[in-house]
Amino acid sequence: MNLTSQLGVTAKKYFNKTAYIFNDSTSTYAELDAAVTKFASGLTKLGISKGDHVAILSGNSPHFIIGLYGALRAGATVIPINPIYTPDEIGYILKNGDVKTIIALDLLVPLFEKMNGMLPDVENIIACETPQGSQSDLDVTKLSIFPKLKSFTSIIGSGDLAFEGPQVNDDDVAVILYTSGTTGKPKGAMLTHKNLYSNAIDVANYLKITDSDNVITTLPMFHVFCLTVALNAPLMNGGTLIIVPKFSPGEIFRVAKEYNATVFAGVPTMYNFLLQYPEGQVEDLKSLRLCISGGASMPVALLTSFEKKFQVLVSEGYGLSEASPVTCFNPLDRPRKAGSIGMSIVNVENKVVNELGEEVPVGEVGELVVRGPNVMSGYYKMPEETAHTIRDGWLYTGDLAKMDEEGYFYIVDRKKDMIIVGGYNVYPREVEEVLYSHPGVVEVAVLGVPDPNFGEAVSCYVVKKDQDLTEEDLLNYCKEHLAKYKVPSTINFLEELPKNTTGKILRRALKEAVLQK
Known part of the structure; x- marks a missing residue:
């Protein structure tokens, strides 16, 4: 089983249930799965074969979900890229990642026209229509000037609903996530179908995300935190995504109230903005059963203030791109410990080691290392970096941590910080x-x-x-x-x-x- 095949299973089980809400319009699971199949078929007709690399530069929208799952169903490897990266940053990832097809916001088309000569391996650019873009220019003028350009809707329109796609294996690379990198150029973490599926299912079950949940999806979809926790995990179990293209406190309060949101996932800065927002009403967030924090350590003072004001549990977790990403979460069936990233999720092992790789005593600070089905296969075209990061089956995170006597972990800091x-x-x-x-x-x-x-x-x-x-x-x-x-x-x-x-x-x-x- 993998993400895209599980989506098909979910669509059969929850045929008419809302899969996502976007700009106050909705799509059922049946409609989403059909769009994914047709997009996958359309990609194949463009010449996309199993193992080809497809980049996605899209904001939070149905384009991203259909593009991601459609490319995976076609057997391709997806490379999500932040659409607001500089041309140099985008160019590096496209070249280093050997990208053959780009799915991007139509607003980025002029950028790719300028970069065309520098990207000889790119055969197709699929433009996602946005309200700000000019459809008439996209469909007529630009197509004649820039033959590589196609529209997203035309790819779906050309697809066959009976398309089945190639056989996908657990160890095939599904996604390459380029880490921001604290030094040097970003590295591409290769995540297999098994990595992503196992982490999505384990997170969904650990956090008890079901078809009754409405999850606010405002973290950037191209980021691994959102990708697994607020996108893949809910879709695996029939949840509804409330897609918010860009975080703003006012919009979060609005959609939470209007659509009875039950789960919110964010980074500490978002919680700080929500807490400080003067128009924010406690009543607006009353439907939330769980808030999830990750991406950075959440200050205890902020966590306790938010929980006290809004009367909702904030479960802090931990992850990194190389682990698909989640390794720890505060459990929901026992006390949450403020300042802790929680305990190892099911099927994942965490431990704290010294410079020799030996596990240190309880309470002692060392480097956090991780092992499990979620750990990447390696860095793309970087065997030495891979060997340094994955040793004896353990992923060395570079984070300093300690563990208490009950098995709760605490991030002390980045090793290099x-x-x-x-x-x-x-x-x-x-x-x-x-x-x-x-x-x-x-x-x-x-x-x-x-x-x-x-x-x-x-x-x-x-x-x-x-x-x-x-x-x-x-x-x-x-x-x-x-x-x-x-x-x-x-x-x-x-x-x-x-x-x-x-x-x-x-x-x-x-x-x-x-x-x-």
Whole structure:
């Protein structure tokens, strides 16, 4: 079984049930499955064969879902790409990923026209029609100028509903996810059909996502967090996706109330925006039974404040692209521990090891490693990186963690983000937790900066709620709650912190900006 075959099973079981809501219109599972089959057939008629690489550059929309499942049903390997990447970033992934066909927003067509000479291997560009695009130009003028261009609707229209597709094996690569990469060029994590299907099913069952759930899908679909937790998992068990193209607090409150949303998945920044939104009514979120947080560690102060105000459980989990992505979640059948990423989900093992790969005692900090059917087959065209990351069947995450006596894991920090002050280890998250607990702080990021006396010093960057708040106020607050060597040397106030498209704070971008000054 795999994602696309399971969608067919779900469609037969929940024939007339709503699969997704988009721009206040709906589609049943039968309609979605039919569109997927016809799109897969249309791709095959374009010359797409099993194993060919198809890139998707689309926002949150039915285009993404039909494009993803249709390409998989045709036997292709899908490469999701952030549509707002720069031309250089997009070009690198398309070339490195050996992409043959591109499915993209029609607004990106001019970009691909300019890049045409640099992408000789790309044979087809399928444009997804958007309200902002000009359909008349797309169907007539541009087709004559740019022969590679086809429209998304025409591919579905050319498809055969009786199409069955090639035999797909568990170990065939289904998706290549290019990680953002903390250093150098992004790496393509190869996720097999087994990887993605097993994680989607395990997550759906672990979080008890059923056909009764209405899941708000506002995290970017091209990101692995959304892909598994808020897209694949609900579709495996007959849930309904409430597709929100772009996160905004007002829209989340609206759709949650209007469509009786039961599950919301977001990154900590989203929860912060929802908590701070002045027009947000507790009543609007009363239908939620579960909120899921991932993508970055959620400050305990934010988690408890959100739960207290909206009276809903926030289950924090952990994952990474290389693990499809989920390895841990706080369980729903026992107490949730604030600050913890929870316990190993079913079929997945997590443990904390030292530099020699030996498991460390309970409570001791080491590197988190993972093993399970969700772990990638490797990095695309990077055997050395693969060998370094996967050792003896274990995926080395690069995250520092510890485990308590009940089997709950806690992320301490990224291994490479750790600050060493005069020989003492300082974990940025520990300092951030203290600052987040101050009522005048909205957001914070902690970095290590060069220091002539101690090697590194702790530097903080804060977005404040209270304009009268001073650096001295926060330094005194830190001195009350932190050991002397952990107290920041400087606190800098900013209007906003740099974030990626999922809302995750970008420490690396902030550090680069700081070091350039």
